[in-house]
Amino acid sequence: QVQLVESGGGLVQAGDSLRLSCVASGRTFSTYVMGWFRQAPGKEREFVAAISRSGSSPYYADSVKGRFKISRDNAKNTVYLQMNSLKPEDTAVYYCAATTTYYLAIREGEYDYWGQGTQVTVSS
Numbered sequence: 001q002v003q004l005v006e007s008g009g010g011l012v013q014a015g016d017s018l019r020l021s022c023v024a025s026g027r028t029f030s031t032y033v034m035g036w037f038r039q040a041p042g043k044e045r046e047f048v049a050a051i052s053r054s055g056s057s058p059y060y061a062d063s064v065k066g067r068f069k070i071s072r073d074n075a076k077n078t079v080y081l082q083m084n085s086l087k088p089e090d091t092a093v094y095y096c097a098a099t100t101t102y103y104l105a106i107r108e109g110e111y112d113y114w115g116q117g118t119q120v121t122v123s124s
Helices: none
Strands: 005-008 010-013 018-024 032-037 046-051 058-059 066-071 078-083 092-099 120-123
Touching: 005 092, 018 032, 018 092, 018 120, 032 066, 032 078, 046 066, 046 078, 058 066, 078 092
Parallel strands: 010 120
Antiparallel strands: 005 018, 018 078, 032 046, 032 092, 046 058, 066 078, 092 120
16 A cells, blocks of 8 residues: 655646645655646546656646646655646646556556645636
């Protein structure tokens, strides 16, 4: 069992930036592909970004490409999501997730462990 805890959410204005963090328990963090998902009220959970075990291969949803950056620090058991040029459409609860797959998964069903989420609200 892996415990994931997100932090860094908040209320910002359009155009501002936020950096989300997700800390994982245990000593096997580097064995997991990590992903970020988000869910707005009344909508399905949506893939945002994923990153390979080494951190060398990030992948993004088209809606955030060029604005968001995913990274990880395996020594700190932490994955980050740097969010720039935020838009009101980015408002959602953001979740980090972990999977033991060796490929970059984009479907929520492919992830085994989930954090509790952190709220991001972008005002216009």
